[in-house]
Amino acid sequence: MKDKVTIHTLKRLKQSGQKICMVTAYDATFARLLDEAGADVLLVGDSLGMVVQGHDSTLPVTMDQMIYHCTAVTRGARRAHVVGDMPFMSYQTSVEAAVRNAGRLVAEGGVGSVKLEGGAEFAETVAAITRASIPVMGHLGLTPQSVHKMGGYVVQGKDENAARKILHDAQALERAGCYALVLEGVPAELGWQITQRLSIPTIGIGAGVACDGQVLVCYDLLGMNPNFKPKFVKRYADLHGSITGAAGAFFAEVRAGTFPDEDHSFHSKTLRLVASNAHPATEGAEGAEGTEKVGPVYGVPV
Ligand SMILES: Nc1nc(=O)c2c([nH]1)NC[C@@H]1CN(c3ccc(C(=O)N[C@@H](CCC(=O)O)C(=O)O)cc3)CN21
Ligand SMILES: CC(C)C(=O)C(=O)O
Ligand SMILES: [Mg+2]
Secondary structure: OOOOOOHHHHHHHHHOOOOEEEEEOOOHHHHHHHHHHOOOEEEEOOOHHHHOOOOOOOOOOOHHHHHHHHHHHHHHOOOOEEEEEOOOOOOOOOHHHHHHHHHHHHHOOOOOEEEOOEOHHHHHHHHHHHHOOOOEEEEEEOOHHHHHHHOOOOOOOOOHHHHHHHHHHHHHHHHHOOOEEEEEOOOHHHHHHHHHHOOOOEEEEOOOOOOOEEEEOHHHHOOOOOOOOOOOOOOOOOHHHHHHHHHHHHHHHHHHOOOOOHHHOOOOOOEEEEEOOOOOOOOOOOOOOOOOOOOOEEEEEO
């Protein structure tokens, strides 16, 4: 097993000009696959509310649900650092609640750090969680938990005033103790400017190539939903096609009666199966090809 990635590894990657690779994961199987593929960071994103639960926003996700997914991902991860998203309303009501909930993600979920959305207004919250020895990743720009405030999933920081505010928020988060910062849905020029001005790593999603790292939702990069195509998503595979194709092939064989075949069946010591449309002396489903239907099979004494 390679050495575990820590928040210190990530800082070193920025200092040496090497990119940070982050991807979301929601279960142990994907965590194992993405870790094996070379992820530095696995994010248990509250995007699970949309891609796993089927909601149209991340707002309904609860602390208990985040902890459940974090336990699965941390079991599957080997080398990668695992970050847990703090869900909507788990850190906004008070600094005390924020520290308690961040602590639950670490103690019960097993993650190495937490992420929360927001700027200077959460500097005190970030400082308090950091004081509790829990590293915090910030998240600025298009912050999905503020979908109603933003009026939709809209790119942020396009004009000079909005860009300056995001830069000031980034600097406030760095001062408050964040070890890294996600920049989502901002112009590439702003991504470059913030990356250049901060000593902590920036990890972009729709924030241009100059960021110190990049993150995508795993289901997006794998091409699992052909109907979700924001500009920042690149599909590196067509799992939608692979999955519908594979499952469709299974269903076709089930309907044709050609699955399960000999290789996938167990046998009795006292009974023998005979297909009703085959001669009892010949083997069961032999001669049935393609979508040709075979009749019911009967157990007869050996
Ligand atoms: N599958 C998935 N991928 C994500 O990246 C993601 C989620 N879910 N859920 C939580 C948030 C929501 N996200 C979104 C959702 C939609 C757009 C979107 O439609 N963007 C427009 C921007 C339009 C504009 O302002 O110009 C686009 O065309 O990119 C962006 C981010 C990012 N996060
Ligand atoms: C898109 C990333 C940054 C995220 O916050 C999530 O997946 O919830
Ligand atoms: Mg999130």
